[in-house]
Amino acid sequence: MSSLETTGLQQDKTPEIDLQTCAAKQLSCLGIPGLMTLEAIEFQLLELDSVLANSQQLAEQYKPLIANLPTALHSCFQVSAAGVEQLATMIQLLQSTPEAMWTFRDTCFNDYEMDFRLAKLQQQLTILTPLNKKLVPFVATNALGTTSSLRAIQTCLDNAGMFCWFSADWRKAKKETLALAVNEQLKLADIKMLFPAMIKYVNAQENHDAIFAEIPALSMANQGINTDLVPLLAVREWYKDVGFAITAHFAGEGEILTGLSVLAKEDADVLVATYADKLMTNIKVIDNQMNKLRLSFPECQILKQGDVSYLTSVAELKTIVVTQLNILKNGCNSTNVCLADCK
Structure with a gap:
């Protein structure tokens, strides 16, 4: 085989090799260890799918609740880290609401x-x-x-x-x-x-x-x-608690107080009961799953953004993993190969 033919073959292989190297680096940039096999990485997709399914289920559970609540409270029902925290805070405020608040709130x-x-x-x-x-x-x-x-x-x-x-x-x-x-x-x-x-x-x-x-x-x-x-003293103390909660969990925005000021007691009771009976379990499952994902993909920045919906962040992460993993699988004879060996 002539040197010209050899050079031609090398040139044909180079783009594929570069593509694999780029894919491996993309996955490494997510924090995936080099010793993890492609098979193990592929297995992570099951967890991503589970998070997406649970998050979608939670979003569907929110819909009938939101329909009866003031618009100012809707921000608490985002399927995100910030949304989950804000909803838990709002539930705590409602649970601690003195009976007199429904008469004297102003x-x-x-x-x-x-x-x-x-x-x-x-x-x-x-x-x-x-x-x-x-x-x-x-x-x-x-x-x-x-x-x-x-x-x-x-x-x-x-x-x-x-x-x-x-x-x-x-x-x-x-x-x-x-x-x-x-x-x-x-x-x-x-x-x-x-x-x-x-x-x-x-x-x-x-x-x-x-x-x-x-x-x-x-x-x-x-x-x-x-x-x-x-x-009256109890109502005043409750309003103070709301003020502290706004500062700590709602970035100082007073929308939550606006919503609570017009929320009907009947709707509040339904919300608190539904949260305890139906929502809390799913929220805890998703929270645990997201914590695991952050450990599995420690360098994935979108997972660290609390105000981004899990449906968005996890879907984006899945797209990256699937795309790069397919590139690596096409260039390897086995899925048992380590990520570090694909570079």
Whole structure:
């Protein structure tokens, strides 16, 4: 055979060899060890197919749930690492939702100013409760009037002289004072000494009502001295938890809060139950499978991108593996050959 013929054969083989070398490098760039055989690499395709099938099943499970949920919550139903994390976070928030949230949820609870308002309410109730116990045996606390009217009556009585009976204002003040008594046997002097306590009581009551007046959404919670702050405090703490969750798991975007603010309780209950009964098992299976894939293909960058759908990332990885593996198999006599020997 002439040297020209030999050179021609080498030139014919070179493109095929280069193609195999390129394919081997492509697979190596995914982090596949050189000692792994083509047969073992091909076996990995089964795992890729399993992940794709489970991911597609999860996506189908999401569809009927999403149909009943606010659009702002749909981002939590992406079949991706970020989506799975966000959905788990949302479920935790719903599970920890205080019952009062469904009655009192309002954007005012997402404001740190609410902490000061609730603290002021607590302060006023701390004043009202003991004063109420002190006054109830003697005066009708629900008929005390305003702070200004009580001060006017007190001033009139305090400034009365020896001839107070001749003053129409004094007689009127006396009548109004005795009208406050719960017992007709109580005398003017008995009630008169309670004026400082009554004024302090009404002042606290007015401050209490003024705080509620600032936030119409809380009006139904205003029960006067019987106002229960525990539900309101629980709602405020829940909104704080939502704020922390937005920062930690939703890149600071407030869409989740927008969605939760309009989510119907019935739909929330269905979502939580469905997650526990049907979704969680599949999500855990996929999560374990993805962790294995990241170990099998440690240099595959798309598997590390949390916001990319598993259906996209795994399908792309499969395409690369299948394409390059077919090139190597066509150039080798056996699938038992190691990847390193294909270069």
